[in-house]
Amino acid sequence: MARTDSTAVSPPAWGVQHTLCLPTEDAARQAAAELAAGGHRLVAIRAHDHFRSDPSSFWYGKPSLDPELAGWWQVFSLAVHSGHDRRALEPFLRHEQIRIAGVARSRGGFHQGCAEGHAATLQQVFTRDGLVHERATAEVAPPVPLPADPAPPALGPRWAGLASAEPKNRPEDVVRAVVAVAERMYGSAEDAPDAVGWLLGEDFAFGEPYETTGAFLGDLADAVAHQGDCTDDTVDAVPFLAELASDGAIPPAVRVIVLGDLLQLASTGASLAVFTADRVAALGDVWQEPAGVQMTRRAIGRALPRLLARWDEEGDAARFVLAALAATAAPEGAGTHLVRRLKDLPAPAGSPRADTVALIAALLDDDKRGLSAALHRLTSWRPALAERTATPHAAARQVAVAVLPVLVMEDVGPAVYP
Incomplete structure (x- = not known):
């Protein structure tokens, strides 16, 4: 029987915060509901430049960094994935980013970007203004087995007659x-x-x-x-x-x-x-x-x-x-x-x-x-x-x-x- 290492420690849960931009509040709420239904732990929606209209905010009254998005809404969500290190998650996270961009696109918006890190840290700093969904232990479970990238074909022959830049050329x-x-x-x-x-x-x-x-x-x-x-x-x-x-x-x-x-x-x-x-x-x-x-x-x-x-x-x-x-x-x-x-x-x-x-x-x-x-x-x-x-x-x-x-x-x- 194969031995298992009882001292092995599972990698800390990994988190990804996604930001979507949607043209209306209704579209933002629909996208937020879909992400929550998919297992995202925290989901908030806010009018674009929300903090620039909040008198208690440092950003109050300051010019918009992106005036083209006046009247738009943003969705902020935190997805948590546990049991795997970041490198093993790469193909799955790539697929998730493509999928979530499609969620925004299907409602007339776009995926503005994402940030990654240890889930505990991202959850601690997540801004809860406009929070519409919270599930304390929710996770987006990767499929079993994890998807893996295909092995690339063998490279072509080495480039002949090319003296390398290192270290021959001082x-x-x-x-x-x-x-x-x-x-x-x-x-x-x-x-x-x-x-x-x-x-x-x-x-x-x-x-x-x-x-x-x-x-x-x-x-x-x-x-x-x-x-x-x-x-x-x-x-x-x-x-x-x-x-x-x-x-x-x-x-x-x-x-x-x-x-x-x-x-x-x-x-x-x-x-x-x-x-x-x-x-x-x-x-x-x-x-x-x-x-x-x-x-x-x-x-x-x-x-x-x-x-x-x-x-x-x-x-x-x-x-x-x-x-x-x-x-x-x-x-x-x-x-x-x-x-x-x-x-x-x-x-x-x-x-x-x-x-x-x-x-x-x-x-x-x-x-x-x-x-x-x-x-x-x-x-x-x-x-x-x-x-x-x-x-x-x-x-x-x-x-x-x-x-x-x-x-x-x-x-x-x-x-x-x-």
């Missing part, structure tokens, strides 16, 4: 090579665009040596677009990043990473569109790409011809990222000629890389059927993408562009950051 050598590009383009590193000039100055760049190349490249990416925010400074820095990505003196692995940064920037608009799709639809709005994001993408599009001119000189990893960048930022139809070149990439049939290449090809060729098929295959082995594809309000092309940087750089990453 951080100080990479910094010097980047500074040399800035000096060639702008006369001095300090005269580089504002987003990166401070980073490349003598005192900062060499005052305290970087421990790793990755740390420097991370600082560079964050300087260009802090927390992913594209501004006029980001637009000004695009030509510099493009020069780094095409300069032969920059180590190949570093150029691939910079191409990945450009890919991430180029996909920002699509990522925002997918993330806010339900909200935009609920408010009856039309998606408008922020000006800084749009100008950044167009600046990358202008830099693409020079980057693509190096196609035959680049290794397969750089070509892989370049093709994704063209699919994301090239003007419509401008990257179609690359489709036939994709067959030269090492992407065996059935591999995750083959699915990503198929997605890139469909984007380049504006192949709607191929795009749908590629997304379906990717979702089958990478269920985290299901959150992006669950909303009916995001166009397939937006979803594809939004997920492309993750798919590409997760594949290339082990080769440049072993």
Whole structure:
């Protein structure tokens, strides 16, 4: 008989607080009732900006942070799950988030977000204003057995001819090579665009040596677009990043990473569109790409011809990222000629890389059927993408562009950051 460990301690109960936005009080009460019936322990509803209309509140009289939601109602709920650690709950919680977003969507609203933590802590800090349902011991029990993510297919072959960024390329050598590009383009590193000039100055760049190349490249990416925010400074820095990505003196692995940064920037608009799709639809709005994001993408599009001119000189990893960048930022139809070149990439049939290449090809060729098929295959082995594809309000092309940087750089990453 198998022995059981009587000293084993069950993990503390895990909690998830969801926030839904609904257009009317009636819709909010309906959604609240459905969540309570599903086992949520605490559920409250409040008019949007409730505390700004409460004279006893610190927020009383202060301007709304989101005036578009004037007259809307919010639902706050706490779901408790016990008996499993957070990692084991991941597939189940993902499904729950998709389901609860559907609860809001079905009543003309949207899922505004969620917070997670130990259930006892979340229950203690839960704001009870507007509490409409309370069940002291209620839990949302995960199914038995717990759902598990499918094992991904075997990766494609290793990227050949790509010297890693670590540890062969010493951080100080990479910094010097980047500074040399800035000096060639702008006369001095300090005269580089504002987003990166401070980073490349003598005192900062060499005052305290970087421990790793990755740390420097991370600082560079964050300087260009802090927390992913594209501004006029980001637009000004695009030509510099493009020069780094095409300069032969920059180590190949570093150029691939910079191409990945450009890919991430180029996909920002699509990522925002997918993330806010339900909200935009609920408010009856039309998606408008922020000006800084749009100008950044167009600046990358202008830099693409020079980057693509190096196609035959680049290794397969750089070509892989370049093709994704063209699919994301090239003007419509401008990257179609690359489709036939994709067959030269090492992407065996059935591999995750083959699915990503198929997605890139469909984007380049504006192949709607191929795009749908590629997304379906990717979702089958990478269920985290299901959150992006669950909303009916995001166009397939937006979803594809939004997920492309993750798919590409997760594949290339082990080769440049072993």
